[in-house]
Amino acid sequence: MRHRIFAAMVLAGLATPAFAQHHQGHGDHAAHMAASPSIAAAVADTRRKDSNRARDQYRHPVETLDFFGIKPDQTVVEIWPGGGWYTEILAPMLRDKGHYIAAAQPPGKYRAATETLVASDPARFDKVRITTLDPKAPGDIAPAGSADAVLTFRNVHNFLMAGDDAAKAVFVSFYKALKPGGVLGVVDHRLPEDRDPALEKSSGYIKQSTIVRLAESAGFRLAAESPVNANPKDTADHPGGVWTLPPTLAKGEEDRAKYQAIGESDRATLKFVKP
Template structure:
């Protein structure tokens, strides 16, 4: 059984993989299964086989259970990319009458729009908006309406480039959420002892940086889970996080070594809007 300690939140929580691929959440000796609809969404035959292969590294049922996402929630997925989590979140929130927003800028919604066109019955209800919304006219998630805002492996992008915008990204995520709403972050983890300059080039970010950005925006830290940890990853690759699968930026160079490591070591962090 894989265990994941949730730190920074008393009393202690444990998150673990249960039977039949479902997760359980244990709190003060009380064990409850992941919502049946979540287990069903993770196991859905409509998921892409290539995406299913990544579950061993991304643990979607355990991750969403840790964040406390309910099928009746209004959920915002920040920068969905090719829609890896969208495949799970869309049917999950639809099962409970919830609402899913996928938000990005420019071509960042191409993957989701293709999903909507290919399967409107499953993804047609997914709403889209700009993120970050940089003009008053940009479509955006209305303030104080979301129960959960989730972003997976994106914070490093907001710190890179000529014009980093991480502070504004966190400010806009804070604005979307209702009081008491959850911000859930999964991010490639840079060791605290590493040179912070690597956050601008390597694709890895320190937990202390994520906490600082969130708390400066007004969030309260709840805790972390080790469900997406990978001790094989030392975050010291010449090509940064992109050396690892699924990118394998180096091609055949050290391919077997990087496949043996697997996907990156990741922090899984939960915040709340007071």
């Protein structure tokens, strides 16, 4: 009974901050079964790369997208999709009734990866629109007031590394793109609140309170948080930062088994709303 109650709390966005900080998010079968059939079908699509599907156990795409309230008739902007881990889920799901916009990096290898993926399979990606988000000069990632949701997965720490003003400007771009009542969904590597703030500029981890501060500075309201991507095994103090963990495994063979046993990082999953 306790697990069914917890799953309902997650999907309703009612889990308390303390519980969200410490609960292990892996394998929440009840929440998975209760999620949107459209999301579940998109995640189960066998056209997704096997290497991407292998990470579902860490990234919980069904529960995460359901928590953000994503529906197939929405306009959704994904920030910096890179190689397209979530593009493979979102673009086909939104293709017929909604719109998927990839707000990609400025020209370089990550934008090229997005463009290559989109060109690789017109049956899934022919309606994808690619725009640009440059933290050094944020512009329109979508027509103002057009998006139902803006989603950013493991990117806010990068924006902060470009400077606090740049990070604030990026959140303003998110705010501008959204309709009133629209959702900003954020997932990022979580730095414990008692750690040195300087680590946010070097470790790849960011404090949840910093994400909230940046979002609120742009006018957003924190609506809910979910523990679905929490990982208590992650101590967030690795010698090479978050990149020491899978999937990067920056240390190569050094302590590889140890880091694989930890899995991907502990992550904050936050839902903000534009009033």
